[in-house]
Amino acid sequence: MYKNLKKYIGILLLSTLASNVYADARNYSIEVHKTTIEVETPDEFYESSYVDRYAFKRFAKLMPDDLLTHTLLLPKSGVDDNLRVIFLATPKKIVKYKVSDAIFNKIINKVKDERLKLTRLRSDVDSHYKNISKSIKDDYNVDADVAMGEMTPLDVFIDNDDLFGFTTILNLEVLVDGKLKVTPFINTFAMMNIKNKLVSIYIYAKYNSIKDTVWAEAKAKEFAGLLIDKNK
Numbered sequence: 001m002y003k004n005l006k007k008y009i010g011i012l013l014l015s016t017l018a019s020n021v022y023a024d025a026r027n028y029s030i031e032v033h034k035t036t037i038e039v040e041t042p043d044e045f046y047e048s049s050y051v052d053r054y055a056f057k058r059f060a061k062l063m064p065d066d067l068l069t070h071t072l073l074l075p076k077s078g079v080d081d082n083l084r085v086i087f088l089a090t091p092k093k094i095v096k097y098k099v100s101d102a103i104f105n106k107i108i109n110k111v112k113d114e115r116l117k118l119t120r121l122r123s124d125v126d127s128h129y130k131n132i133s134k135s136i137k138d139d140y141n142v143d144a145d146v147a148m149g150e151m152t153p154l155d156v157f158i159d160n161d162d163l164f165g166f167t168t169i170l171n172l173e174v175l176v177d178g179k180l181k182v183t184p185f186i187n188t189f190a191m192m193n194i195k196n197k198l199v200s201i202y203i204y205a206k207y208n209s210i211k212d213t214v215w216a217e218a219k220a221k222e223f224a225g226l227l228i229d230k231n232k
Contacts, residue, residue: 025050030070030088032197033095040226041073042219045086048072052079059085061135063202064124068092070199082212083185086223087202094198101161104193108164111191115153115166145175149182157217158190163224165190165201167213188216190224194231 025046030037041047048055051074060069073086099107133146149171156166167188174181184207191200201223203216 032070032090032195032199035195035197037070037194037197037199037227038230039071039088040230042086042223042226044075045073045219045223046076048074051076055079059087062132063087063089065131066092068095081206082208083204083206085204086219087204089200089202090198098196099193099198100196101193104198107198108159108191111164112156115156142176145173147173147175149173154213157188158221162228163190163192163221165217165220165224167217169207169213186213186216188213188220190220192224192228194227199227 026041028039028047030039039047048059048071055074055078056069056072059072063069067089068091070088070090075084079085133144136142136144136146151171152169154167154169156164158165165188167186170185170187172183172185174183186203186205186207188203188205189200190203191198193199201220203220205212205216207213
């Protein structure tokens with residue numbers, strides 16, 4: 001009986017320790033040019049280093065060069081077949097500046113105008129994916145041509161004083177050894193003004209059905225709500 005009690009106490013202590021470790025992975029802070037932003041992650045997502053210590057370095061390369069990526073969130077199981085990942089990022093050209101409510105509204109209006117004109121961004125997108133192809137060659141010695149196929153913007157899912165967001169369906173094309181694989185993805189984008197800093201959520205996930213869009217947009221709202229509440 002005493003052995004069983006010691007075993008039970010040991011398991012309890014280990015489970016408490018694990019809980020505390022993941023608590024740290026769900027509550028931490030990031031620095032956005034001398035401004036501390038408190039982060040509380042959405043349910044079942046964790047700061048990536050607690051799940052995979054090398055994930056941030058790998059995945060940050062997939063983000064556009066004009067973005068400063070602050071953090072990556074992963075589910076506890078890591079990157080599974082659904083390929084669900086969450087980033088927080090800020091455009092590099094404005095990261096140093098204070099973003100007032102008036103400036104934030106101007107940025108939102110510009111994004112609204114550009115949202116339905118994605119084809120005009122095609123040259124920038126193509127250049128970005130050429131860089132990704134080169135990175136794959138350099139890191140893994142694999143010749144892969146990565147390109148973005150059709151991009152389809154969906155309706156704005158939230159638009160208020162605190163948050164603006166929309167989702168785009170993307171077709172990712174990967175050519176390896178003469179074989180082309182096309183994988184549909186969703187990119188859910190949500191933009192906030194936190195402590196006078198522009199901070200954006202980027203959620204990527206494999207697209208299987210409309211349920212994935214519903215999940216991504218709900219997760220973006222959940223995460224944004226936590227960030228806004230944590231930094232009041």
